Amino acid sequence: MSVEAQPLDPKPLDPGVIETLKGITTATLTTVLLKKGLRNVWLRGAKPLKAGQPRIVGRAFTLRFVPAREDLATPESWASPKSTRGAIEAMPAGCIAVVDAMGVKDAGIFGDILCARMQKRGVAALVTDGVVRDVAGVLGTGLPVWCDGYAAPPSVAGLTFVDWQEPIACGGVAVFPNDIIVVDDDGAVLIPQALLDAVLPLAVEQERQEAWIMGEIDAGVPLPGLYPPNEATKARYEASKKK
Template identity: 75%
Template sequence: MPLNEEQRAALATITTATLTTVLLKKGVRNSWMRGPKPLTSGQERLVGEAFTLRFVPMREDLATPESWSSPRSTRAAIEDMPEGCIAVIDAMGNKEAGVFGDILVSRMAKRGVAGLVTDGVMRDGAGVLAAGLPVWCDGVSAPPSIAGLTFVGWQEPIGCGGVAVFPGDIVVADDDGAVLIPQALLEPVLEAGVEQERLEGWLISEVERGAALPGLYPPNEETKKRYEAWKASQA
């Protein structure tokens, strides 16, 4: 099921730090992608469904300038991206070849793609920033993708930053990186995440009032009762 606006809005209030904790409690330990970081500071939290793209190591007979015109190309994949999706690109952590540059990113922005997350690097850094598409990556590099990678397909299971990503899984990215929520766990993670943010906001207010940590964080039974009383007073 596609994300609805209510779900998107709720996820936008939950930090990736909170999401990793909630997912760990639900048995998902490997949810944070190693490598992707905001290309620039000040980007809003990114929320969307994963549209996956996969590169494999460069092979000389396939990674050629002619491949850019192939029906199985990054260009064709971009034209298949639905509005509001997040392009999640498996570059195997390669830092020597930029997966996308300014022209491709500009087209994605024009199509209403929400953002891009990759464990690889971008090229045309200034142009990518000017395009306005939120990007999480592992840096920038001048050479094109075919200098070190071969594009092989889209909308299939991939690995990005050591995390398994399936098309339609939910991605949330902020200043702490990018986190994957399995689609089947969206509702329970969303419910627990909203509650965790509310609890932690209250805990911070208690710390600011001078409360000591033992018994507060994690909360003991007395603290839980005080929190529930506070929550009831806010209803």
């Protein structure tokens, strides 16, 4: 399939949704999703490459690698239409590139040149369970990256690129194109796109309640009955919302 025929992001994320989720921690999201029955939403191995990166929200643009096969994983493959280069040219502005690298840590999926192009195209962040290369250069591009470290060898030393915008397994989590990804200091969390409308108000309320509980902690209130709140605490919290 040509680059032109590959699907772009058909559903830009509402700016209001982005701003709301920027105020909600990934820790809170995992709690809310757990209450919805989803336990496996935190992408293992996807850690911030640089301390202090902002919380970022975007729809997933997926890329998939499989184990290296000598006739396919070659430097010549980088010029193929179906390559990481082709995938980057299909990425819409504002997306988060989510790359299934199978947790391979001795082959860098992207280096400084590819990350620079992603940054130029307006990609919000790169998230992978693998590693990057040219780490100093990658940091210099300004592209926020969540990964499992860095390594000098190129991707073809250990991986074969397959395709983009298809379901993947990144960090042990099933990621579909256009799922919502939120990344912060605690890592990367997925919100299934079909559950976004249900999760959003619950997450906002969870953050508000926990902020109130922190105020109670500061005031010297003991934990039993406060966290988790018992009925009396819930009543006090609801009364505080009316003030």
